[in-house]
Amino acid sequence: MTDNKNKRIAILYIGIGKYTILWDGFYASCEKHFYPDVPKEYFVFTDDNEFIRKNVENVHPIFQANSGWPYNTLLRYQWFCCIQNKLNTYEYCYFFNANSVVLRDVTTENIPLPCVESPLTFAVHPYAYDDYWGKGWSPERNPDSMAYIPPEQECRDVMGGFWGGTSTAIIQMCNDLRDAVTTDLNNGVIAVWHDQSHVQKYATEHEYYCVEKDLISSEEFMVPEKCLIEFLNKANFGGTAFMRGSEIKEGIWAGVKNRIKKTWVGKWYVCAKQKRKNNVIYFLTT
Numbered sequence: 443m444t445d446n447k448n449k450r451i452a453i454l455y456i457g458i459g460k461y462t463i464l465w466d467g468f469y470a471s472c473e474k475h476f477y478p479d480v481p482k483e484y485f486v487f488t489d490d491n492e493f494i495r496k497n498v499e500n501v502h503p504i505f506q507a508n509s510g511w512p513y514n515t516l517l518r519y520q521w522f523c524c525i526q527n528k529l530n531t532y533e534y535c536y537f538f539n540a541n542s543v544v545l546r547d548v549t550t551e552n553i554p555l556p557c558v559e560s561p562l563t564f565a566v567h568p569y570a571y572d573d574y575w576g577k578g579w580s581p582e583r584n585p586d587s588m589a590y591i592p593p594e595q596e597c598r599d600v601m602g603g604f605w606g607g608t609s610t611a612i613i614q615m616c617n618d619l620r621d622a623v624t625t626d627l628n629n630g631v632i633a634v635w636h637d638q639s640h641v642q643k644y645a646t647e648h649e650y651y652c653v654e655k656d657l658i659s660s661e662e663f664m665v666p667e668k669c670l671i672e673f674l675n676k677a678n679f680g681g682t683a684f685m686r687g688s689e690i691k692e693g694i695w696a697g698v699k700n701r702i703k704k705t706w707v708g709k710w711y712v713c714a715k716q717k718r719k720n721n722v723i724y725f726l727t728t
Contacts (some may be wrong), residue, residue, distance in 0.1 A: 451535070454485055462540075658693060
């Protein structure tokens with residue numbers, strides 16, 4: 443058996459807005475259950491100053507201003523690239539959604555560690571696990587986006603909330619997707635599922651290990667006897683808007699605005715408006 447104690451895992455985590463309220467549960471479960479025999483260190487991007495002041499030996503807080511929705515999720519690859527020199531000192535690297543919790547032991551027996559032959563690890567949403575053509579989910583179909591997947595191309599509903607690989611492979615992926623997102627933003631385009639759409643496109647172009655069905659799942663679709671990693675329902679913690687640190691205005695006009703924002707015109711406007719805030723978004727291309 444390979445001695446994993448001589449190897450290390452870097453964990454990437456974004457806790458912007460109110461999401462750090464979920465940190466303690468995630469951290470304790472990950473330390474206990476996620477490859478228990480492999481040392482782990484955590485890189486937490488957050489705007490929570492109280493969290494940053496904490497002193498935990500294997501937790502490295504990184505201040506990241508709240509860029510608003512959808513940029514707190516869309517710009518993740520850019521942020522991760524900023525610490526690629528640190529990530530390069532680890533053998534493996536994984537990203538977890540802030541609402542993740544590891545329920546039972548993840549080991550090489552149920553999710554093999556990345557290797558040269560399969561340097562990337564992705565998971566597919568259980569409800570679309572056997573859908574290879576986007577009939578029951580939403581691949582990016584806008585040809586102007588770098589995340590575009592043609593209807594005739596086989597694809598999977600790869601999760602944006604969990605992925606991993608060798609550090610070398612993840613650093614390369616983050617650089618490639620940072621550049622793809624930057625190109626989209628410069629062209630006034632935002633992919634339909636933001637960062638997730640880009641990783642889904644990436645999965646069509648690279649070899650990866652696909653986690654077995656139902657081992658990773660949202661709370662709503664979880665099969666209790668199989669699930670290893672669960673995404674908690676944000677509604678139980680105040681809802682998505684609360685967790686993001688924003689407020690939803692009630693009323694008909696708010697509903698109309700939300701619908702407009704989902705059209706290509708709305709996305710272009712939001713993107714153009716955000717790009718003017720030079721202190722919030724930085725287009726890093728090197």
